[in-house]
Amino acid sequence: MRFAGKTAVVTGSGRAGGLGEAIVRRLSAEGATVVVSDIGASQDAATPDAMIGSSADMQAIVGSLIAGGSAFPCDVRDPVQVRALAAHAVAAHGSLDIWVNNAGIGYIMKPLLDVSPDDWRAVIDVNLSGAFYGLQAAAEVMITQGRGGRIVNIASQAAKSGFPHAQAYTASKHGLVGLVRSAATELGDHGITVNNVCPNHVTTGLGAWQNAHFAALQGVSVDEYLIRMAARIPMGRPGLPGDTAAAVAFLCSDDATYITGESMNVSGGEEPH
Numbered sequence: 626m627r628f629a630g631k632t633a634v635v636t637g638s639g640r641a642g643g644l645g646e647a648i649v650r651r652l653s654a655e656g657a658t659v660v661v662s663d664i665g666a667s668q669d670a671a672t673p674d675a676m677i678g679s680s681a682d683m684q685a686i687v688g689s690l691i692a693g694g695s696a697f698p699c700d701v702r703d704p705v706q707v708r709a710l711a712a713h714a715v716a717a718h719g720s721l722d723i724w725v726n727n728a729g730i731g732y733i734m735k736p737l738l739d740v741s742p743d744d745w746r747a748v749i750d751v752n753l754s755g756a757f758y759g760l761q762a763a764a765e766v767m768i769t770q771g772r773g774g775r776i777v778n779i780a781s782q783a784a785k786s787g788f789p790h791a792q793a794y795t796a797s798k799h800g801l802v803g804l805v806r807s808a809a810t811e812l813g814d815h816g817i818t819v820n821n822v823c824p825n826h827v828t829t830g831l832g833a834w835q836n837a838h839f840a841a842l843q844g845v846s847v848d849e850y851l852i853r854m855a856a857r858i859p860m861g862r863p864g865l866p867g868d869t870a871a872a873v874a875f876l877c878s879d880d881a882t883y884i885t886g887e888s889m890n891v892s893g894g895e896e897p898h
């Protein structure tokens with residue numbers, strides 16, 4: 626029960642089978658009170674219903690948590706909503722100790738020359754700006770509380786290596802590497818650590834969409850695509866949501882007090898940098 630008495634917020638954690646749900650369940654299983662947050666409903670063409678966690682999805686996850694928690698809708702592209710999410714954690718549960726920037730979009734994948742300014746902005750707004758707003762809002766509350774804290778971004782293998790048809794995604798995730806390095810230099814004095822977890826492929830809703838896209842690009846079936854993927858990963862399989870959740874739990878624990886500004890690969894050895 627490493628997180629008993631602590632409150633955690635996980636953005637983008639409403640979609641069933643996603644990394645966010647796994648992180649919520651892991652933190653809750655270790656005693657944290659968790660705020661499950663997601664966009665809740667489609668806001669525009671960049672957030673289609675099929676790709677997001679709904680309000681009902683969020684409530685279903687909260688209802689199944691042993692350690693309790695609450696659901697709070699938040700579009701991470703809006704810094705006002707993000708600050709309201711941080712304030713909710715304190716008002717509803719008494720403190721804010723752990724913040725995980727997990728919300729992300731990864732389905733806008735096109736050849737370089739086809740990427741429109743709207744495509745570019747749609748990805749950067751969620752994956753990079755949304756994480757910055759979350760980091761800033763969480764740090765403000767944690768500094769005021771004066772009891773330290775943990776901030777973790779779910780970056781990606783795309784924070785370390787490049788992938789075709791993923792210019793904005795790759796740039797947004799690389800941006801998180803610079804963000805934690807910079808933020809760590811200012812937040813250490815307050816006992817707040819800020820790190821990235823960099824998973825390789827995991828077949829979530831987002832991951833399944835990417836499997837279909839890359840399999841079609843390579844002219845193979847999704848099954849064949851996944852077999853080839855597993856063959857190049859030293860540990861012999863793609864990632865699982867629990868792999869990422871375990872890494873987040875470690876970085877949020879007292880065992881990781883002296884780790885900050887890092888971007889930790891969780892890739893079964895696939896990503897060496």
Ligand SMILES: NC(=O)c1ccc[n+]([C@@H]2O[C@H](COP(=O)([O-])OP(=O)(O)OC[C@H]3O[C@@H](n4cnc5c(N)ncnc54)[C@H](O)[C@@H]3O)[C@@H](O)[C@H]2O)c1
Pocket residue numbers: 636637638639640641642643644645662663664665672676677678679699700701702727728729730731751779780781782823824825826827828829830831832
């Ligand atoms: N699945 C993978 O292979 C993989 C690998 C590396 C990193 N990641 C990263 O992990 C994170 C979670 O992805 P996932 O694979 O679980 O996919 P997912 O689609 O299940 O989760 C993404 C969540 O982000 C939410 N979201 C999207 N736009 C939002 C917004 N504006 N405000 C709030 N929430 C918003 C969605 O509703 C969804 O619940 C993402 O940041 C993704 O880039 C995924």
